[in-house]
Amino acid sequence: MKSLTPKAVSVKFAPSQDRNGADHTAAIPCNDWRPCRVPRKPPVGPMSEFTAKDIDALYRVMAARRDMRHFLPDPLDEALVTRLLQAAHLAPSVGFMQPWRFIRVRDRAMRERVHALVETERLATARALQEREDEFMRLKVEGVRECGELLVAALMPGRERFVFGRRTMPEMDLASVACAIQNLWLAARAEGIGMGWVSLFDPETLRVLLRMPEGSRPVAVLCLGRVPAFYPRPMLEEQHWARRCDLNELVMTDYWTESSRSPTRESTDT
Amino acid sequence: MKSLTPKAVSVKFAPSQDRNGADHTAAIPCNDWRPCRVPRKPPVGPMSEFTAKDIDALYRVMAARRDMRHFLPDPLDEALVTRLLQAAHLAPSVGFMQPWRFIRVRDRAMRERVHALVETERLATARALQEREDEFMRLKVEGVRECGELLVAALMPGRERFVFGRRTMPEMDLASVACAIQNLWLAARAEGIGMGWVSLFDPETLRVLLRMPEGSRPVAVLCLGRVPAFYPRPMLEEQHWARRCDLNELVMTDYWTESSRSPTRESTDT
Numbered sequence: 001m002k003s004l005t006p007k008a009v010s011v012k013f014a015p016s017q018d019r020n021g022a023d024h025t026a027a028i029p030c031n032d033w034r035p036c037r038v039p040r041k042p043p044v045g046p047m048s049e050f051t052a053k054d055i056d057a058l059y060r061v062m063a064a065r066r067d068m069r070h071f072l073p074d075p076l077d078e079a080l081v082t083r084l085l086q087a088a089h090l091a092p093s094v095g096f097m098q099p100w101r102f103i104r105v106r107d108r109a110m111r112e113r114v115h116a117l118v119e120t121e122r123l124a125t126a127r128a129l130q131e132r133e134d135e136f137m138r139l140k141v142e143g144v145r146e147c148g149e150l151l152v153a154a155l156m157p158g159r160e161r162f163v164f165g166r167r168t169m170p171e172m173d174l175a176s177v178a179c180a181i182q183n184l185w186l187a188a189r190a191e192g193i194g195m196g197w198v199s200l201f202d203p204e205t206l207r208v209l210l211r212m213p214e215g216s217r218p219v220a221v222l223c224l225g226r227v228p229a230f231y232p233r234p235m236l237e238e239q240h241w242a243r244r245c246d247l248n249e250l251v252m253t254d255y256w257t258e259s260s261r262s263p264t265r266e267s268t269d270t
Numbered sequence: 271m272k273s274l275t276p277k278a279v280s281v282k283f284a285p286s287q288d289r290n291g292a293d294h295t296a297a298i299p300c301n302d303w304r305p306c307r308v309p310r311k312p313p314v315g316p317m318s319e320f321t322a323k324d325i326d327a328l329y330r331v332m333a334a335r336r337d338m339r340h341f342l343p344d345p346l347d348e349a350l351v352t353r354l355l356q357a358a359h360l361a362p363s364v365g366f367m368q369p370w371r372f373i374r375v376r377d378r379a380m381r382e383r384v385h386a387l388v389e390t391e392r393l394a395t396a397r398a399l400q401e402r403e404d405e406f407m408r409l410k411v412e413g414v415r416e417c418g419e420l421l422v423a424a425l426m427p428g429r430e431r432f433v434f435g436r437r438t439m440p441e442m443d444l445a446s447v448a449c450a451i452q453n454l455w456l457a458a459r460a461e462g463i464g465m466g467w468v469s470l471f472d473p474e475t476l477r478v479l480l481r482m483p484e485g486s487r488p489v490a491v492l493c494l495g496r497v498p499a500f501y502p503r504p505m506l507e508e509q510h511w512a513r514r515c516d517l518n519e520l521v522m523t524d525y526w527t528e529s530s531r532s533p534t535r536e537s538t539d540t
Contacts, residue, residue, distance in 0.1 A: 048462025050331065055460045057324035058331055059353075062360045062453055064319075083329075089517045090332045091452065094469060096506040098514070101528065102521045110524050125437050136434070156528075164406070164511075165469040167395050172469045174441055175489065178448035182361065183332055185449075186456070190325045192318025199364060199435040199442045211525040219445065236366035241434075244368070247359045251372045254380050255481040258371065258426075 061190045064230060068194035069140045071147040071225040080191060081149060087187035091180035094172035095164030100180045103210055105150040113209055114221060115144040121200040139239055142198045148225030152206070153181055157215030177219055194227035331460045334500060338464035339410045341417040341495040350461060351419060354494070357457035363446035365434030370450045373480055375420040383479055384491060385414040391470040409509055412468045418495030422476070423451055427485030447489055464497035
């Protein structure tokens with residue numbers, strides 16, 4: 001089985017440059033999809049117990065991770081699924097609340113019902129995209145029926161009891177679940193397993209379908225499984241849906257300096 | 271400089287067990303903080319271009335990552351900061367919208383003003399915690415003034431234009447930023463750099479302070495820097511603020527089966 005890996009491109013770390021003579025914009029090279037290689041000698045030496053090879057492996061996994069929509073149907077080994085869930089559970093959480101919950105959808109009929117929900121929302125999204133409707137409909141946006149393992153990641157109920165780090169920012173619970181999903185995603189990629197995060201569903205309908213209590217909320221349908229190949233670049237970039245932003249435009253110093261024209265514009269960037 | 275590393279504990283992968291004879295609960299071993307070691311032989315072999323050592327490195331980084339509040343003041347190397355931001359920019363995002371923005375707070379006076387905002391919210395949170403107020407006040411909850419590099423991560427303005435994956439789930443933009451922060455966090459940990467995610471601030475006040483446009487939203491004050499040592503376990507676990515949940519209780523099959531008593535209860539878990 002062939003795995004398409006992005007070509008390793010060595011990237012020059014250019015000295016920091018000012019734009020417009022001002023000191024409020026950080027100049028950052030290596031803005032495209034290609035993996036940013038760690039310089040040969042470990043940059044922090046005795047500070048880290050991780051070797052240059054370890055660090056390089058981490059950056060390579062991050063660069064090779066993709067939002068997958070094409071899967072092979074092989075089921076995943078139970079021990080592998082366990083490792084991926086353990087990786088998720090190692091994520092940070094606001095006030096150590098660990099708000100993540102996971103439902104493994106193993107029943108075929110239940111999976112079909114989840115797929116039906118996603119399909120309904122896919123059509124509704126296409127209509128909402130107006131002039132990009134046809135373009136959107138040509139994209140493959142999920143692999144719910146084909147993937148080897150289907151997981152639903154959710155926020156637990158009763159989160160209003162947790163105040164630490166959330167009094168003014170209640171949405172930090174979602175941020176914690178997202179970190180858990182990212183851990184799972186990176187672990188899957190390292191293990192040669194693809195994952196796709198599907199958010200094309202009505203959360204309340206999915207909550208009721210999965211008999212989830214009031215106050216809980218599904219946040220992701222996660223398609224996991226072996227894949228024919230990993231996309232060399234993000235599929236939405238390959239299909240010209242959107243472009244990779246220049247990192248220089250996303251990093252500012254001391255206060256906001258980005259121009260009002262956002263680098264990515266879904267509705268006009270055709 | 272000594273880095274406290276968690277002891278490598280080999281964990282047995284127990285066969286899946288049913289509780290109560292039902293098939294709706296996954297039994298998952300290795301629920302505590304210790305790193306879950308990858309079995310010696312690569313589990314997927316030809317499926318992954320990553321070696322068993324690469325995979326092991328990733329899991330070790332995840333297990334060693336901590337929410338840090340104790341920092342040394344040394345500034346970070348510019349090339350290192352660049353690599354960390356590049357790692358963030360490799361994160362997934364809903365519809366490839368890349369909603370993350372970063373402001374590097376380099377001006378000392380600005381940093382003091384950010385600290386003042388955090389301090390105000392710290393006191394407000396303590397009062398809101400009622401019977402846990404004193405316990406909370408004894409915790410060190412941020413390292414804004416001491417850390418070598420202060421970053422604010424934010425959501426860009428104009429997100430309402432992005433519909434793909436967000437028609438029913440607009441909060442997926444925040445999930446994308448959280449994934450970017452988690453990438454940055456793991457990269458920092460691998461490079462021997464500590465990070466703390468502070469969400470103790472009023473987002474609107476911080477937005478105005480950083481001259482951020484309406485519609486944008488700060489989501490994290492990120493303290494980055496060299497540390498005296500990494501905590502062997504999450505600090506809030508060490509200080510008995512909360513317990514690590516049993517992963518078995520967080521994973522269900524086909525539909526929700528968790529009992530109404532949540533494993534973590536901030537307000538009663540004293």
